[in-house]
Amino acid sequence: AGFYRTKARNIKQISRLLVDCHGGQVPPDKEALLQLPGVGPKTANLTLNLGFGIEAICVDTHVHRISNRLGWVSTTTPLQTEKALEVIMPKKYWISLNELLVTFGQRICQPVSPWCSRCPLADQCPRHKVFRTR
Known part of the structure; x- marks a missing residue:
């Protein structure tokens, strides 16, 4: 599958998981974020930074x-x-x-x-x- 298809599939899966497992909220926890499909350390840390103001180093x-x-x-x-x-x-x-x-x-x-x-x-x-x- 193309890159955009993989991203779209991950977004749909993440949306479902957030509703089903996290009360529709993005969790402010690195380990929980890393369990989401397509989310690696950089994305998890960036989410903590920008979404929650939690200190984490985003390495790209x-x-x-x-x-x-x-x-x-x-x-x-x-x-x-x-x-x-x-x-x-x-x-x-x-x-x-x-x-x-x-x-x-x-x-x-x-x-x-x-x-x-x-x-x-x-x-x-x-x-x-x-x-x-x-």
């Missing part, structure tokens, strides 16, 4: 790449990055971290040929695994 491709590039972590998977950041990052920054690093990753610290010449962190960045810059 940008957060994973930039955290490694800046030398904050040395990990190979987003889940490892999440766990490592939970140890070193003060909890008060967990909610804003995703939004800040996603925007930074889209505009400056891109996966290939990042804009190091425009980066306010360039003089502090070890540029892990950066082979070409602009």
Whole structure:
């Protein structure tokens, strides 16, 4: 099935599960969210952040790449990055971290040929695994 069909099927299943098992409400609990079809750690954490104001670190491709590039972590998977950041990052920054690093990753610290010449962190960045810059 196509990506959109899988997403649509998951949304229908999630809707039914929320009504049947959670009183029609989205649960404010990571483990409960992870039991929903198609919901992984990033989506669960983002739901906790945006839906409930609960601190959780949302690690997408940008957060994973930039955290490694800046030398904050040395990990190979987003889940490892999440766990490592939970140890070193003060909890008060967990909610804003995703939004800040996603925007930074889209505009400056891109996966290939990042804009190091425009980066306010360039003089502090070890540029892990950066082979070409602009």
